[in-house]
Amino acid sequence: MPIHDPGYRNWQGHTTPAASRWLVVAETGIQRAWRSSWLKRILLLAWLPGVSLGLLVFLYEQMQAQDDVSSKAIQGVVLNVLEVPQSAREQFRDFGGVLSRRNLSPGEERHLFWSLLLLNLFRHSQPLLLLQVVGLIAPPLISQDIRSRAFLLYFSRPLAPLQYILGKCSVVLFYSLLITLAPALLLFVAGVLLSPGLDVLAATWDLPLRILGAAAVITIPGTLLALALSSLTTESRFAAAGWFAIWIFGWMLRQTAGLFSAAGPDSLVWNLSLFHVTTDVAGRILDPNFLAPGFGFQVVLLGVLCAVSLAVLHRRVCAPLQV
Amino acid sequence: MASLIELQGITKDYGKFRALSDITLSIQPGVTGLLGPNGAGKSTLIRVLLGLAHVTCGTGHVLGIPLGNQLPRVRSLVGFMPEDDCYLHGISGVETLQLAARLSGLPSLEALRRGHEILDFCGSGQERYRPVETYSTGMRQKLRFAMAIVHDPQLLILDEPTTGLDPEEREAMLNRVRILWRDFGKSVLLCTHILPDVQAVCERVVILAHGAVRVSGSLEDLRRTAVPSLSVTVGGDIEPLVTELAQRGLAAERQDGRHLRVAGSAELAGQTLWEAAAATGCIIRGIEPARNSLEQIFLDAVGEVRRANT
Numbered sequence: 193m194p195i196h197d198p199g200y201r202n203w204q205g206h207t208t209p210a211a212s213r214w215l216v217v218a219e220t221g222i223q224r225a226w227r228s229s230w231l232k233r234i235l236l237l238a239w240l241p242g243v244s245l246g247l248l249v250f251l252y253e254q255m256q257a258q259d260d261v262s263s264k265a266i267q268g269v270v271l272n273v274l275e276v277p278q279s280a281r282e283q284f285r286d287f288g289g290v291l292s293r294r295n296l297s298p299g300e301e302r303h304l305f306w307s308l309l310l311l312n313l314f315r316h317s318q319p320l321l322l323l324q325v326v327g328l329i330a331p332p333l334i335s336q337d338i339r340s341r342a343f344l345l346y347f348s349r350p351l352a353p354l355q356y357i358l359g360k361c362s363v364v365l366f367y368s369l370l371i372t373l374a375p376a377l378l379l380f381v382a383g384v385l386l387s388p389g390l391d392v393l394a395a396t397w398d399l400p401l402r403i404l405g406a407a408a409v410i411t412i413p414g415t416l417l418a419l420a421l422s423s424l425t426t427e428s429r430f431a432a433a434g435w436f437a438i439w440i441f442g443w444m445l446r447q448t449a450g451l452f453s454a455a456g457p458d459s460l461v462w463n464l465s466l467f468h469v470t471t472d473v474a475g476r477i478l479d480p481n482f483l484a485p486g487f488g489f490q491v492v493l494l495g496v497l498c499a500v501s502l503a504v505l506h507r508r509v510c511a512p513l514q515v
Numbered sequence: 516m517a518s519l520i521e522l523q524g525i526t527k528d529y530g531k532f533r534a535l536s537d538i539t540l541s542i543q544p545g546v547t548g549l550l551g552p553n554g555a556g557k558s559t560l561i562r563v564l565l566g567l568a569h570v571t572c573g574t575g576h577v578l579g580i581p582l583g584n585q586l587p588r589v590r591s592l593v594g595f596m597p598e599d600d601c602y603l604h605g606i607s608g609v610e611t612l613q614l615a616a617r618l619s620g621l622p623s624l625e626a627l628r629r630g631h632e633i634l635d636f637c638g639s640g641q642e643r644y645r646p647v648e649t650y651s652t653g654m655r656q657k658l659r660f661a662m663a664i665v666h667d668p669q670l671l672i673l674d675e676p677t678t679g680l681d682p683e684e685r686e687a688m689l690n691r692v693r694i695l696w697r698d699f700g701k702s703v704l705l706c707t708h709i710l711p712d713v714q715a716v717c718e719r720v721v722i723l724a725h726g727a728v729r730v731s732g733s734l735e736d737l738r739r740t741a742v743p744s745l746s747v748t749v750g751g752d753i754e755p756l757v758t759e760l761a762q763r764g765l766a767a768e769r770q771d772g773r774h775l776r777v778a779g780s781a782e783l784a785g786q787t788l789w790e791a792a793a794a795t796g797c798i799i800r801g802i803e804p805a806r807n808s809l810e811q812i813f814l815d816a817v818g819e820v821r822r823a824n825t
Contacts, residue, residue: 200636203667207620210587216617336604344601349618350587
């Protein structure tokens with residue numbers, strides 16, 4: 193029994209604005225997801241690519257100081273490890289030498305190199321890790337609420353269905369951006385801090401905006417899709433299975449379609465792989481010279497996916513509640 | 516006194532099925548029991564009041580707010596305790612309560628303080644720190660009740676609040692309902708199948724059957740019999756007294772081995788009753804105005820519908 197029990201008391205205080213109630217849903221979801229030790233492990237792992245690329249930024253600055261070892265190391269990594277767009281491959285072949293002969297200014301050269309690093313971050317390591325993170329946190333977010341009838345906890349209170357959806361999306365987006373936007377922005381900041389002067393900002397000012405765009409492209413469609421799947425079932429494992437199946441089978445279809453020349457970049461079969469579609473669009477946003485055939489079609493496809501997922505989500509959340 | 520809930524011609528259809536049919540109802544502040552057999556439309560009525568279901572036709576007000584309008588305002592003034600579990604996996608009882616309070620607009624820290632205070636009021640101990648999925652039925656019931664009152668609503672809608680509780684906890688729960696009305700002026704709509712609960716705390720009842728209101732009014736008024744009669748407790752053999760009363764022109768109905776119901780008021784039938792008792796040697800242990808039991812009222816209301824259907 194409590195030492196001091198005042199019994200029931202009326203409550204008269206200031207309430208928080210109704211428009212901010214989605215933050216409660218988001219905060220609760222973020223805290224609940226954080227209790228998973230697997231999530232913490234994946235997040236830790238997700239920062240390793242960013243740290244590795246940060247090391248390359250450091251080596252790049254060393255190379256600028258006429259360090260031959262750095263120059264060779266960076267050339268080796270760029271040509272053998274990273275994905276370099278065909279248009280830029282020639283420029284990186286004799287890194288440090290050819291660039292100067294082609295009359296690229298130091299600012300342009302940095303822009304080119306940083307774009308390359310970000311391109312690799314957004315097209316390879318992070319989407320794969322994002323798949324794991326979203327697959328871990330999104331499936332139970334709505335399915336468990338349906339199963340445990342927590343909908344009544346939410347909707348018998350002053351909370352609109354759209355606020356609920358916004359709150360749940362924020363949970364997935366928070367962790368998604370933590371492993372995509374945050375390392376990319378920190379990489380950019382590290383590059384600025386390691387460069388000789390702040391005038392580098394004049395040459396690379398567009399990169400943070402491109403990072404934002406690319407992060408939005410690889411996180412938003414996935415978030416909406418994962419939550420739509422979660423809303424379709426009361427079993428989170430089915431939602432998780434559906435999530436991974438969509439990515440894996442899509443990837444396999446793309447690989448199979450690649451074997452047949454009849455299926456062009458504008459065909460639906462070619463673009464059934466969500467992984468390829470999102471990373472291609474993100475690549476194009478990060479580097480306008482990046483060759484992404486069927487870019488327009490892919491953008492439309494992502495738009496349709498977002499709209500359909502949102503419609504499913506809204507319909508399921510607004511479905512008649514059992515009292 | 517302004518009505519708490521005012522409904523006029525509320526009809527709710529689910530496809531071809533009519534769940535509520537032309538409900539016209541006025542519920543005054545206080546504790547009101549909402550009764551009805553399964554499928555009577557009680558849950559649908561609750562959903563309509565909370566704005567969780569749109570009405571097919573009809574109008575109404577809850578706490579003076581028109582139905583279907585200003586839903587957030589209605590929901591911030593109403594506390595709802597559902598019959599079934601509703602909780603989030605993996606969070607403790609006090610965290611669940613904090614979440615409920617925050618969703619109703621209480622600031623985070625205040626919500627936690629209020630959550631603890633309400634759990635104390637509900638008699639919850641250290642189990643408040645355990646995940647809700649490990650709770651027993653009784654603990655969950657208390658938590659649901661706590662969730663309904665954590666934001667200090669004006670109107671409480673309690674759906675089967677005492678189901679699954681042991682007698683001691685049941686009495687404690689009903690006592691909390693009494694305290695909330697008596698000391699804090701919280702109106703309560705108590706939806707239950709347990710008639711003694713209604714008799715214990717409610718001042719008024721509404722009985723629904725087949726989506727329509729069959730009975731609505733003060734419990735005191737409903738329990739009065741249509742024809743004045745007396746309930747007589749008799750010691751000894753009851754049969755000679757029944758015969759003697761019949762010979763003296765008084766209709767007497769035998770209730771059980773010790774009780775009789777005699778038509779007529781105490782003024783008109785009293786003297787004859789005493790004389791008949793003296794003549795037959797029966798001992799009269801008690802006389803009081805006869806009342807309908809709530810069970811009888813309920814069965815009459817529901818039975819009327821059944822008879823009409825057959």
